[in-house]
Amino acid sequence: MTSSVWGSEPLPRVAAPLREQVTDRVRAAILDLRLKPGERLIERELTENLGVSRATVREVIRQLAAEGLVTVVPQRGAEVTSLSASDAADIYEMRASLEALAVRRFVQRAGAEQVRALRAAVDEIARSADGGGDHLGAKDRFYEVLMEGSASGPLQQTLAGLQARVRLLRATSLSAPGRPARAAEELRAVVDAIEARDADAAAEACVRHIRHAAETATAQLTS
Amino acid sequence: MTSSVWGSEPLPRVAAPLREQVTDRVRAAILDLRLKPGERLIERELTENLGVSRATVREVIRQLAAEGLVTVVPQRGAEVTSLSASDAADIYEMRASLEALAVRRFVQRAGAEQVRALRAAVDEIARSADGGGDHLGAKDRFYEVLMEGSASGPLQQTLAGLQARVRLLRATSLSAPGRPARAAEELRAVVDAIEARDADAAAEACVRHIRHAAETATAQLTS
């Protein structure tokens, strides 16, 4: 490959179109619960608060709708998606299946460097679990590495959508005492299996992790 | 349920927003290969051919991009997605996982009436396999019933996206001689297990079916 001279391939596209910056802003607002589930998104308000035209706002809303973060009701507009308990259960189950797949792909496709990065990420999570540190951010980095290494566009896209929706619940599920530490441990098991290049064990550990997350989350939800 | 008075639930939404009609048209064009993978979608052309404004066209494109049917390159516009062999493999694997889940949900949630409908659908597929009939349409109906009975919004949405992408390949994968008949048989096995309310067996049969489909498809692709 001649690409090794210039770093990585086609060029990761730096200059973000305005529409994407706006999408990110709104998505962040939703995930931070500054916009709460069920709340209506009025186009005019968004144009004013974000300083962009209505056309742009509408494209952004469609984008977020496709990600499942907002729900559009014809002739009434968009509101922040609020998930039913059964939706939540299904989403966790889907995540379990697909992340297991992602982990398998990681074992097949990732290089030694990426395995190291994943190990580093899980260590960071563990550190942030007991003590200080940006736990959410650390987890994000973990998944970033995982997706990068599994090298599958379709998987990445789909899982991103699922994860975003999980985060609509995460604010509650994370609050369970002691959960972060155990989560870190479960993820460590995944990485252990990956380092041993044991795809089956890694996938299984991954499923176990998400099942646990789902349990604590739904426990919070129904209480 | 009071809904039995008025037929089925919230109201299936009859008057489709123009945007959705257009989306359907373009999607159909892509799946029929009237727009071939790699072909560019020029906004102005679409506005003329479809008789709608550019704003509407752009929202449609974003929608299809989210479904994975078109790929947008910043500053260059959209083109029909062309899938790599590895993408195809991943998509089939994802489908296997998620449809297995859907089948499980169907076993849990579907009523006797829906099981009957599913049986009818698979019979229809078998009939269309050897002889005349709309094979594609029959399969669509099968999945429609399956999704309806599994009663999961997230699952339905995600699987719809995957299926659409599979169809980008299906024109080739279906051409394998004798494949329709065996596909019908595999699906019958799924329904058998469902009728026996054996979720595990049903899920397994489902995975087997999609693995086979994936094999014949990729065999065609790499040849």
Place this chain on the structure above:
DNA sequence: CATGTCTGGCTGTCAGACAATCGAGAACGT
């Protein structure tokens, strides 16, 4: 032949406009 320049074709974004529709409150009849 390699390099620099120009130009047409598209996309990205904006502003403003108008009809259709929904929801809530006002007006009404009983």
Place this chain on the structure above:
DNA sequence: ACGTTCTCGATTGTCTGACAGCCAGACATG
């Protein structure tokens, strides 16, 4: 006082027209 109908403001759905910026390929130049 209560249910029904009417009315109106708020919002979405869609269109038109416009303009700047970017990209690729044609063209000119040394």
